Amino acid sequence: MLLDFTKPDILENDDFKRLVKYEVLWNFSRYHSSIQDTPVWKTLKTRAKTDKGTLIERLKQATIVKATTPWQVRKVIEYYSTEEDYLIISAWADYVSTLDFQPLDSNVATIFVTIYTASELDSLFENVFHILEADEEDGAIRYPLLNSVTDAEQKLATLTNSLFNEILRF
Incomplete structure (x- = not known):
């Protein structure tokens, strides 16, 4: 089934x-690869064919429960985005953080890979870490970001190994 990104209820669509x-x-399986795809956030933003205000409102309506977006995500988005983009990207982060099942769990890294490509993430982390060096929040942001990437990569490796072991059993 093809997804119609222009439909107002796209965010509630299970597909x-x-x-x-x-x-x-x-x-995450291609994080260290030179081949990168457009993150789903950018696809939605481009193909929704609606203004930012309407998209923000749709994201808020589709966010079923109170969002539990980690504060580190908000802080990084704040440093890396314009004021206008901050509102819409924050609404997206809230939406993603409330999805019921993430194979790699919902954490800082898994939220960011829906927004940025790997090269953008590397640049983002580098820029934000540079800005934060003089800030007392540096360690409180840097280490959860790095740990979440490591955690997600380890969970992916475990899932991959489980899948291969299951295949080998047959």
Whole structure:
């Protein structure tokens, strides 16, 4: 089934939610690869054919429960985005953090891979870490970011090994 990104209820569509979840797995499996895809957030933003205000409102309506987006995500988005982009990217982060099942769990890294490509993430981390060096929050942001990437990569490795072991059993 093809997804129609222009429909107002796209964010409630189970196929769209699965797309977000699979993209997290896909992007982490290729995180250190030179081949990168457009994150689902950018695809939605481009293909929704609506203004930012309407998209923010749709994201808020689709966020079923109170968002539990880690504060580190908000802080990094704040440093890395314009004020206008901050509102819409924050609404997206809230939406992604409330999806019911993430194979790699919902953490700072899995939220970011739905927004940025790996090279953008590397640049983002480098820029934000540079800005934060003089800030007392540096360690409180840097280490959770780095740990979340490591954690997601380890979970991916475990899932991959389990899958191969299951295949070998047959």
